[in-house]
Amino acid sequence: MDTGTHIVMGIALGGLALADPVVASSSITTAAVIAGTIIGSQAPDLDTVLKLRNNAVYIRHHRGITHSIPAVILWPLLISSVIWLFVQDANFLHLWLWTFLAVFLHVFVDIFNSYGTQAIRPFSRKWVALGVINTFDPIIFGLHVVGLLFWMFGANPVPTFLIMYAIIFCYYILRFAVQSAVKNAVKRTIPNAKQIIIAPTMKFFQWRVAANSETYHYVGRAYGRSITIYDKFERVPLPDSELVKAALKDKNLSAFVSFSPIYRWEITELDHIYEVRLIDLRYRSNDYYPFVAVAHLNEKLEIVNSYTGWIFSEDKLRKKLDFMPN
Known part of the structure; x- marks a missing residue:
């Protein structure tokens, strides 16, 4: 939380x-x-x-x-x-x-x-x-604030907070039920899905959806039992190349891989600099995937610079990497 x-x-x-x-x-x-x-x-x-x-x-x-x-x-x-x-x-x-x-x-x-x-x-x-409660849940936070206000204005804190925690307990059960319904809806939408990740948002009925089949990554949103798939990417394993092996030794990329269960990759060449980018598919926001890990390597496959974290524009990413192509 x-x-x-x-x-x-x-x-x-x-x-x-x-x-x-x-x-x-x-x-x-x-x-x-x-x-x-x-x-x-x-x-x-x-x-x-x-x-x-x-x-x-x-x-x-x-x-x-x-x-x-x-x-x-x-x-x-x-x-x-x-x-x-x-x-x-x-x-x-x-x-x-x-x-x-x-x-x-x-x-x-x-x-x-x-x-x-x-x-x-x-x-x-x-x-x-x-994955049933968002990091900030306005209902849980709001119930605590209401309980504290009751205490502040003279209510007995013991029954006040016992009632509050009973309500929160029921809320958690409800969240599990909604999550299960969303997961079943995703299975019906993507019947060949091998891995399904459903992440809560601050909105009660809205969930982030990321899934893998044998051949594709799927990214979408759920509103109740209605599933919308926004993006579909071909699922291609990371190349077993010296470039990728060198990149994955970088602390930022290795940390990303240890944390992210579902991501895709891109490899590009920028003015004799190779860029290896890993993109977490769980956090799509406004047509953008902000949680990434990027490493730049020179022709000797040495790490020039790297970064992992939340970035919402390419300009900001370039500034973080301190690299601007000519």
Whole structure:
């Protein structure tokens, strides 16, 4: 989920913690627990700082080790210990328990996005992504805001947030039902599809669709059970050439390949520079595919420059690559 949603989730969980008699009986413990749930709901996304290094590192590691089973165990212990140093009158056990729940919920809800997490690491580095909830879901965020406003104006936070989470639970079930209906509609539209990826959007009934058959890539949109295919690309394996082998050793292209399950490729020559471009087919926007990985190699097959990330125009991509053909 996005940062804003994780913040309101942390605050709401702090309010729900008042159901715990130990927390409710001590204002010091209450303050410590609310601090723990807010910080705990953000902690796994500390790896966002990797973006300051470069996109390749960020793509390869975001929602990786910081969302793993060891991290879910260590984050609450670290956060609770630091908070307890400042408020030693707080009940440490209950501070740890509610902080643990905040961290766990952060990782758990991220599983339902299309990006996913490596939540079962170290047992597997597989990305767990159920793809039923958009990274920012206005309904989930809005329900939290309404719940917090009720609390602010004097409502008892415990029944308020219990009702809110019951509604959200039903909403998740509904999203799974809609996703299943969309997937069945895609199967009817592309009966020979071998791989189908359905990604949610901020609009409840609208989904992104990308699919593979033995011979073609398909890209489209679903609105309810109505499927529209926008693009159809011939499915051609990457050439087994020295150029491609050299390009895939680049950190940006290798990070892209590790992340993207469905993409196509283009190889062009620009003034004695070879360009190898990989294009993720899941994120079509206004007739453009903005998530790419590009490497430029010289005639000796040495990497001149490369980039991976979100680009919405060729001019911006050229600036990122610091390359302008004559």
